[in-house]
Amino acid sequence: MVLQNDGDVTDDLVLTTPIVPQGQITVKVFVAYYDITALANGGGVVFHDVAPGASIVVAIQFRCDPGTTGLGTLAAVKLSSGFRARAG
Numbered sequence: 001m002v003l004q005n006d007g008d009v010t011d012d013l014v015l016t017t018p019i020v021p022q023g024q025i026t027v028k029v030f031v032a033y034y035d036i037t038a039l040a041n042g043g044g045v046v047f048h049d050v051a052p053g054a055s056i057v058v059a060i061q062f063r064c065d066p067g068t069t070g071l072g073t074l075a076a077v078k079l080s081s082g083f084r085a086r087a088g
Contacts, residue, residue: 003047003079004055015058016044016078030059044078 005011017027017040029040036058039045047056 002055005050013047014044014080026063028061
């Protein structure tokens with residue numbers, strides 16, 4: 001998955017993963033070989049000062065046990081701007 005700053009200014013990008021009931025769906029997040037799942041859960045992992053047009057590649061792994069029920073369970077990741085008005 002490619003995260004990109006499509007804005008006109010340098011910005012922080014915040015990636016968060018869903019909190020899903022334990023045992024149903026497992027979501028893991030990787031940057032290169034580093035497992036950043038713990039950072040992405042809850043408050044999210046922040047990629048600071050991403051220039052306009054710059055991108056970051058992350059891998060998202062979704063896993064579900066074969067016997068899992070729960071049709072309709074939504075598992076997604078969220079990317080948002082961390083933009084804060086900067087005095088200038």
